[in-house]
Each structure stands twice: as structure tokens, then as C-alpha cells.
Amino acid sequence: AKTAAEAKKLAEDKNAGEAKKLADAKIAANAKELAEATRLAEIKKQADSKHLAEAKSMGAEQKMAEDKIKRSQEVQYLKAQDREDILPLSSFLSPVRNVARLLGSNDELEAIIPISERTNVESIKLHLVFSNSLSLAKARSQLRFRFNDHMVGQVQLDPDYPEGVVDLNIPLNEIHAGYNKIRIESSLYTPHGSTSTGSELWAEIDAQQSTMSLASKTKEIDPRFSLLPGFIRGAKWNGNYPLSIMIASPQPSDTLLNAASNTVQGIAMLTDGLPLKVTTMSAQWARDPAGKGDLAQLYTPFADADGVLIGTYKELDDILGKGVIDSSIAKEQVLLKRHPIDPGSYILIITGSEESNVLNSARHFAKMKLNLADQSNVSFGELDRAVVAPQTKPGDFSVLNPMMRYNFGQLGIHNAEMKKAGDYVDLKLKMPADLFATQDNNVELNLHFSYTAGMGQGSMLTILLNGAFQRSIAIDDPKGLLIEDYRVKLPLRSFKMGSNVVRLETNIVPSEAAKNSDTLLKNIKVSFYDDSIVRVPEMNQYARLPDLMMLQKTGYPYVEHNPSLIAVAAKDDSHYSAALTLVSKFTQLQERTVPEITLTSEDTLNATQSILLIGSLDEIPTKLWDASPFTRSEGGLLFPVTDSRTLQGVPHNALTAAVGFEQVIDAFVRKVNASSDLQFLSMKGYGLLSQFESPWESGSSITLLTAFDNNELQKTAEQLVGSTVWQSLAGDVVVWNLASGVGIDNSHYMKLSDEYHTGSLSILGKVAYYAITSPVLLLLAVFMLALMLTWLTRRLIILHHDSRS
Structure with missing residues (x-):
């Protein structure tokens, strides 16, 4: 039995040892398989990474190739396609009006049709919609059409058919580059004769439904400064003048920004008040050149827009290549070149030895005005300061001065x-x-x-x-x-x-x-x-602000007070583009350059001068919101509303406790009374312009232009300077819908900020000022004076009786 037990135990130990050996072998095999799997996974991962990198590289190269093809296709499209522009006749009338009436026995209507020097005209057509009096004599009443003083057509007016349409083709031999005049003359008679004052003698032209159409092709330009106004002149057919500003620095200094500002002012002087559509970007060397000529190495994403290239000689050599610009000629130069992709467009180059020289070159260009050189290269500085003598245009001064x-x-x-x-x-x-x-x-x-x-x-x-x-x-x-x-x-x-x-x-x-x-x-x-x-x-100069109507009519207080600032809240292209667009508008308002305006990208909110600040909601500094009548909120702004402070037609929501009503009230405690409510203004898809007094300098103004984000900021500035929104500026806050489109007025204004004054008056002058601007105060003062005189008279009578008794 003992032997049997030992044998049994031995067998069990043997089986356990074999089982353990088998388990260890299995574990080792599994570990080996795991290691092999890990190695294979790592190899696969490396391969995948390599394939991904190759795929990305191939994708980037493919995208560049596609971009190149697309650009070349765009160029071919621009060169090959005929251009046809159609504008309402009202666009060419001065002043602009939707209905024009021809009264009396003889009257006329004149429209100015601009044709660019770089345009080959294929046809110009007038589509005229008109109506006339029922009392006219058919056999004698007519409209005549003259183009550049040559008769090109006539139409009889029929009282039986008082509404009519005329389509008139203008002979090509009558059309020339520059300003062309089309004159519509009326001769109106009644069956009993004509009287120049007869109320029944009239014809009416629907200038909005009537149109001018231009079919043309762009021709290769001859880049000379003397032709520059002629190049720009035809931009009216686009509705605006697109301009690409390329600065040879990814983070331009204030010096280069003001060089861009002065250049834009010089160009704005040549556009006859047409709004500029400015796009700013960093000038780049073309990795895959698609252009021709001296500027073939310049990357130009806008093939059909005129451009401005700004930078020092060294910066431009790195982009264009050495030798394109001869820096030995002078320290300051302005050059005009053909666009590297579209020979019908130009690139204006503003350059110099140092950034200060670049700024001086831009200032010289802005002062050229209409006295432009008949060449493509103008140098300034020590060598030839008098190459182009700036000439003051008649009547070109800011304002009339008193006692002059x-x-x-x-x-x-x-x-x-x-x-x-x-x-x-x-x-x-x-x-x-x-x-x-x-x-x-x-x-x-x-x-x-x-x-x-x-x-x-x-x-x-x-x-x-x-x-x-x-x-x-x-x-x-x-x-x-x-x-x-x-x-x-x-x-x-x-x-x-x-x-x-x-x-x-x-x-x-x-x-x-x-x-x-x-x-x-x-x-x-x-x-x-x-x-x-x-x-x-x-003249007394004293004004009550804030008032955006004064900004709309004159640019005040940024163009008549020295100095003033246009500041951008962020250093990026959308902010620069918006700022330069506003500069062009101020130039056109004043019909002169505006050297009193300085552009800056630095924090200048503590400055003593008036500031126009441009920035998206997230870029505006907190201390600005603290100084303004607004409080920043998620997706928009909060502002106080009383019965007289309502803003109609824009999205708004009632505030709830979840928004933090008590905290908002605390933020407004110094600005509004306890009975005021708060309104939320959603800024998505809206632009806003607001003016209020600077907390850092009494009498100075801060005007804020803002939008929801950087993408909407540039569009906000473009729509602001357009005639529709700009003409509607009033109050101290204006909001407009960015989706409304050009020519549609969807803006709303309100009075929100506290009043303040600029300028100085004598005591008598202030009495006169408040008597005129606030007659209620005058009546109150007269009433108080009458009470005082009554009291004094009564007192004197009592004293007189007391003395006698």
C-alpha cells in the first residue's frame, strides 16, 4: 500500500511537471507570437505613416497643380470671354435719381458714360423706358438722342400710347475713351401750340428701369502714370473698384501700413467717388510662376484686379528677383508695371531703400493727383526731387478758413x-x-x-x-x-x-x-x-456729438482735427483691408488726401486723439467694451434700452436669469438708470458702427466698426462705404444686415450714448448755442427770469411801502 501510494504520488508529480512544462511552452509561444505581431504592427504603422506622408505630399502637389490649372483657366477665361456690363441709367446721372422729368416745351437730360483706356468697345446700347403726357401733339412732340453732341436717334411721342420703350445702339465711331455724354432732348407741343410753362408739357424717364449696356474686351495696357486715371475710369461699370494691396512683410510695421494708406488715398483721388474694394495680403514669391514680364515671380491670386506692391528694395528683390528694380536710381521710387497674368491690369510698385523711404514714395504718389508723369517710373529723393512737381488742384483745400x-x-x-x-x-x-x-x-x-x-x-x-x-x-x-x-x-x-x-x-x-x-x-x-x-x-466751431451723420457727410471728427487715428484690433489681412477701405472713403469725402489720419496696429486706446477702431468682436479689447455702451456677450452684444432707445428690425432675445441678469445690471450701473431694460443683439451676419466719447480724453471720440468674426469684417467695411449704408448713417449706433446685398437699405440706427461737445465758445456764444439747439432750455430760462423779476418787483414794492409807513 505504501509503495502504491508513493507510485501514485510520483505519477501525479510527473503529470504536474509535464503540465507545467506544457504551460510554459504555450506561454513562450504566445509571447513569441505577440512580439511578432507587435513587430508587424510597428512595420505596418511605419509603412502607413510613410504612405500617409506620401499621400499628403502627393495631395499638396496635386492641389498646387490643380490651382495652377485653375489659374491658367481663369486667365484664358479672362482673355477669351467678351465682357458685358449692364447698369441702370440712374448710375450715370448727377445727381443720382430714379426718375427724371423733362418739362416745358424744351428740356434735356444728360448722362456721363465713362470708358476706360484699356477697353475695346464692341457695343453700347441704351434701353430707355419712358412715359409722356396725354395732351401732346403727336406730329410734333419727340425725344432726340445725342451722343457726344452727334445726333444718334429720335422717337415720336404718342399721346394714345403714353408709355414706351426705346432700344438705341450707339455708333462705335462716336465712342472714345474717357467721358462720353449722352443727352436726351425733348420738344413737346400741344395741339394748340407750345408754351414753355404749360403743366401738360412733360415726359418722364424711368432711370432705374432704363439701362446702359456695354459689351467690350480688355486690351493690353501701356503702363504709364499719365494713363492711370483712364485705366480706373471705366470701373463704374463694376459698381466698385477692386484693388489688391500686397505688402512685402507678413507682419507690416505701422510705417508700411501708412505707406499703403497714402497709396490708397492717391488712387481714391482718381476714382470719381466710386467705392474701393480693397483686399490686403502678404506679398509672396510664386513657387510655381504662371506670370510673364518683370513681375513673373510675383504670386498674384487676383488675375483680373489691379494691384499695389509695397516694400523695400531688399524685400522686393527677394520676391521679384534681383535686377527687376534698379535701386541705384534713387532712394524712393514709384513704378507702374503690367500685371504678370492679366496684361489688361497693372501693378503699382511703391518702394525705397528703407521703410521710411517707402512711406515717402507713397506720399509723393498721393500728391501727384492729376499731374501724373508720362512714364512708367518716377523717382524721388536726393537725386531728382523735382521730377514731378505736385500741383494743387483748383479748389483742393480742406475747408474754408474764417476771416479769409x-x-x-x-x-x-x-x-x-x-x-x-x-x-x-x-x-x-x-x-x-x-x-x-x-x-x-x-x-x-x-x-x-x-x-x-x-x-x-x-x-x-x-x-x-x-x-x-x-x-x-x-x-x-x-x-x-x-x-x-x-x-x-x-x-x-x-x-x-x-x-x-x-x-x-x-x-x-x-x-x-x-x-x-x-x-x-x-x-x-x-x-x-x-x-x-x-x-x-x-466762424464759431462747436459741435454736439456723437453724431454719425457728421461722419457720413464730412468724415468728422477724423479728417478736420489733427491728428486722428485709425487703429486695427488685430494684425491680419481682414483688419488691414477694412481700415484701408475706410481711408479711401474719407479721401473721397474730402476730395483730397487726408494726411491727418494715421493707421496703426498698436494698442492706442489711451491716446488723446480721436480713434476709429476696427476689429471683430473677439479682437476688441476688454477696456474698449468697458468704455462703450455695450457689454460683450456670447455671439453678440448687450445694450441698455429705454423707451427712446429701441433698435427695430434686428434679432433680439429677452434676457433670462440664466444669462446672468444681475451681473449684466452691475456692468451697466454707471451708464443706465434702474428702469432700463437690456437687449441682446446677435452679431452673426450683421455689421455695427458706434460712436461714443473717449473715457481717456474729454471731447475726443471713439468710433467702433465691428463684425461677428474676421471673415465678416472685410465685407462689413465694403458695405459700409457703399452708397446705401453710408447715406443712412445717423444717431450714434447703426446696424445693417450683411446679407441684404448692394443697393438694398436694411440698416437701423439709434441714439444710445451720452452727449458731449467739441470746440470752444464764449459765454455769449454758448448762450446762443443752447438757445438755438435746445429751445426748451431757452423757454425755461425765460420763465425763471420772469419769476425772478416778479419776485424782485414784489419785494421792491413791499420795501417801498414799509419805508413810507
Whole structure:
């Protein structure tokens, strides 16, 4: 039994040992398989990584190849396709209007049609929609069409069919580069004859439904500065002027930003008020050149837009290659080159030895104005400072200065002659935006003029101010007359801020002797001489802000106060583009360069001057929101609302406790009263412009232009400077819908910020100011004075009786 037990135990131990050995072998095999699997997985991972990298590389190369093909296709498309532009006739009228009426027996309507120097015109067509009176004589009433003073068509007006449409093809031999005039003349008669004042004599043109269409091809330009205005002139057919600004620095300094600003100002002077669409980017060397000519190495993503390249000689050598620009000529240069992809566009190069020289080059270009050199390269600096002598354009000054006199020659009027009824001379007088006129101040005209013999009874010279009649002067001496120092006083209070027009219009009625003498009739005229004088009186300058209407009309307070800042809240292309777009608008408002404006990307909110800050919601600094009437909220802004502070037509939501109502109230405690509510303004898809007083300098303004994000900021600036939104600026907060499109007014304004004043007045001047601007205060003061006089009178009577008793 013992032996059997031992044998059994031995067998069990043997089996256990074998089982253990088998288990160890299995574990080892599994470990080996795991290691092999791990090794294979690592190899696969490395292979996958390699394949992924190769795939990415191939993808990038493929994308570059596709981009190259796409760019080449775009270029071919631009070169091959005929261009056809259609605009309403109203776009070419001055002033712009949707309906034009032709009244009386004879009347006319004139439209100016610009044609670019780089355009080969294939056809111009007028599509005219009109209506006429039911009282006209069909056989004699008509419309005539003249293009550049040549008769190109006519149409009979039928009272039985008072609404009509005319399609007129303009002969190609009558069209030229520059400004072309199309004149629509009416001759209207009734069956009983014609009377110039008959109310039944009328024809009406629907200028919005009527159109001008231009079919053309772009031709290769000859890059000369003297042709630059002609290149830009045809941009009206686009509705705006697209311009690409390329700065040879990924993070441009303020010096280069202001070089870009001055260049944009110079170009804006040549666009006839057409809005600029500015796109800013970093200038880059083309990795895969697709261009031709000197600028073949320049990467130009906009094949059909004119461009500006800004940088030092060294920076441009790295992009264009050495030798393209000869830096030995001068320290400061401005060059005009053909676009490397589209020979119908240009690239303007602003360069110099150092950044300060680049800025000087831009300033020189801005001062060239219409006196541009007939060459493609203009140098400045020590070697040839006088190559182009800047010439002051007649009437090109900021505003009229008080206690000064200006002759007609300075205002652009040089010995003007008027030979028929309705001829006129316009004096353009620009007044300060903060003009405050009292009752006894007058602008005085000292007129020096003459008129010939042959004037009959009823001949007169009419003086209008901004279309309003002021006075008339008889010019009916049959022998003619020379008049010196004829004085006309125009009340200063009748002038408005910004541009004013004084029109001197003739109503010439020939005498019977003149009607019977062709020689006398042919020589009848009124002449104004350029030594006539405009005398400007003493002017008070005092304004109540915030007021975006003043910004809309004149650019105040950024173009009449030295200095002022346009600051960007972030250093990126969208912010730069928005800032340069605003600079172009201020230039066009003033009709001059605006050297008082400085662009900066630095934090300048503590500065003492007025600031226009541009930035998306997330880029605006917190201290700005603290100073503004707004509080930043997720996706938008919160602002206080009372009965007089409502903003209609924009998304808003009632606030709940979940938003943190108490915290919001705390933020507004210093700005609003306890009865005010709060409104949420969603900024997605909206632009906002707001003006309020700077907390860091009394009387200085901060104007904020903001949008939801960087992508919407550039579009916000483009829509702001367009005529629709800009003309609607009022109050101190304006919000508009970015999805509305061009020409659709979907803007809303409100008064939100506290009032403040700029300028200075004497005590009597302030009394007059508040009496005029706030008559309720005047009535209150008069009432209080009456109470005081009543009390004093009563007191004196009591004292008198006491003394007698």
C-alpha cells in the first residue's frame, strides 16, 4: 500500500511537471507570437505613416497643380470671354435719381458714360423706358438722342400710347475713351401750340428701369502714370473698384501700413467717388510662376484686379528677383508695371531703400493727383526731387478758413462765360463740419462781371445756395454793362456742413433789337472774372456729438482735427483691408488726401486723439467694451434700452436669469438708470458702427466698426462705404444686415450714448448755442427770469411801502 501510494504520488508529480512544462511552452509561444505581431504592427504603422506622408505630399502637389490649372483657366477665361456690363441709367446721372422729368416745351437730360483706356468697345446700347403726357401733339412732340453732341436717334411721342420703350445702339465711331455724354432732348407741343410753362408739357424717364449696356474686351495696357486715371475710369461699370494691396512683410510695421494708406488715398483721388474694394495680403514669391514680364515671380491670386506692391528694395528683390528694380536710381521710387497674368491690369510698385523711404514714395504718389508723369517710373529723393512737381488742384483745400477771402480762380472758376438761358457757374464752398453760425454772420460775394448789349427786359442773374433761391440781379441794360465789386450777402446759417454749392445762373431774354440782328444775338453773353471774391466771416466751431451723420457727410471728427487715428484690433489681412477701405472713403469725402489720419496696429486706446477702431468682436479689447455702451456677450452684444432707445428690425432675445441678469445690471450701473431694460443683439451676419466719447480724453471720440468674426469684417467695411449704408448713417449706433446685398437699405440706427461737445465758445456764444439747439432750455430760462423779476418787483414794492409807513 505504501509503495502504491508513493507510485501514485510520483505519477501525479510527473503529470504536474509535464503540465507545467506544457504551460510554459504555450506561454513562450504566445509571447513569441505577440512580439511578432507587435513587430508587424510597428512595420505596418511605419509603412502607413510613410504612405500617409506620401499621400499628403502627393495631395499638396496635386492641389498646387490643380490651382495652377485653375489659374491658367481663369486667365484664358479672362482673355477669351467678351465682357458685358449692364447698369441702370440712374448710375450715370448727377445727381443720382430714379426718375427724371423733362418739362416745358424744351428740356434735356444728360448722362456721363465713362470708358476706360484699356477697353475695346464692341457695343453700347441704351434701353430707355419712358412715359409722356396725354395732351401732346403727336406730329410734333419727340425725344432726340445725342451722343457726344452727334445726333444718334429720335422717337415720336404718342399721346394714345403714353408709355414706351426705346432700344438705341450707339455708333462705335462716336465712342472714345474717357467721358462720353449722352443727352436726351425733348420738344413737346400741344395741339394748340407750345408754351414753355404749360403743366401738360412733360415726359418722364424711368432711370432705374432704363439701362446702359456695354459689351467690350480688355486690351493690353501701356503702363504709364499719365494713363492711370483712364485705366480706373471705366470701373463704374463694376459698381466698385477692386484693388489688391500686397505688402512685402507678413507682419507690416505701422510705417508700411501708412505707406499703403497714402497709396490708397492717391488712387481714391482718381476714382470719381466710386467705392474701393480693397483686399490686403502678404506679398509672396510664386513657387510655381504662371506670370510673364518683370513681375513673373510675383504670386498674384487676383488675375483680373489691379494691384499695389509695397516694400523695400531688399524685400522686393527677394520676391521679384534681383535686377527687376534698379535701386541705384534713387532712394524712393514709384513704378507702374503690367500685371504678370492679366496684361489688361497693372501693378503699382511703391518702394525705397528703407521703410521710411517707402512711406515717402507713397506720399509723393498721393500728391501727384492729376499731374501724373508720362512714364512708367518716377523717382524721388536726393537725386531728382523735382521730377514731378505736385500741383494743387483748383479748389483742393480742406475747408474754408474764417476771416479769409478766396478769389474765383482759387475756387476753380476762370473767366466763365454764359451765353444762353439756363447756363450757370457753380462755386463749391466747403464749410467745417462743426460750424455754428449766429444770426448776424454772412458770407459775402464781391462779384466782378459784365454782360453784352442786346439784353432785354426780364434778363436776370439768379443766385442759388444748395438749390435754394437767395436773390436775383437784373442784367437788362440794352447797352450792356461792366460791374465791379457787386456785393451779395449770404447768411452763414444757410450753409450746411461740408460741401455747399453757390450757383450763379443766367436767364437771358434777348431784346427786340437782338432778335432782329443775327450778329447781336450770336454775341450775347455774361462773363464772370476770376478776380471776383468770396469773403468768409468769423466762424464759431462747436459741435454736439456723437453724431454719425457728421461722419457720413464730412468724415468728422477724423479728417478736420489733427491728428486722428485709425487703429486695427488685430494684425491680419481682414483688419488691414477694412481700415484701408475706410481711408479711401474719407479721401473721397474730402476730395483730397487726408494726411491727418494715421493707421496703426498698436494698442492706442489711451491716446488723446480721436480713434476709429476696427476689429471683430473677439479682437476688441476688454477696456474698449468697458468704455462703450455695450457689454460683450456670447455671439453678440448687450445694450441698455429705454423707451427712446429701441433698435427695430434686428434679432433680439429677452434676457433670462440664466444669462446672468444681475451681473449684466452691475456692468451697466454707471451708464443706465434702474428702469432700463437690456437687449441682446446677435452679431452673426450683421455689421455695427458706434460712436461714443473717449473715457481717456474729454471731447475726443471713439468710433467702433465691428463684425461677428474676421471673415465678416472685410465685407462689413465694403458695405459700409457703399452708397446705401453710408447715406443712412445717423444717431450714434447703426446696424445693417450683411446679407441684404448692394443697393438694398436694411440698416437701423439709434441714439444710445451720452452727449458731449467739441470746440470752444464764449459765454455769449454758448448762450446762443443752447438757445438755438435746445429751445426748451431757452423757454425755461425765460420763465425763471420772469419769476425772478416778479419776485424782485414784489419785494421792491413791499420795501417801498414799509419805508413810507
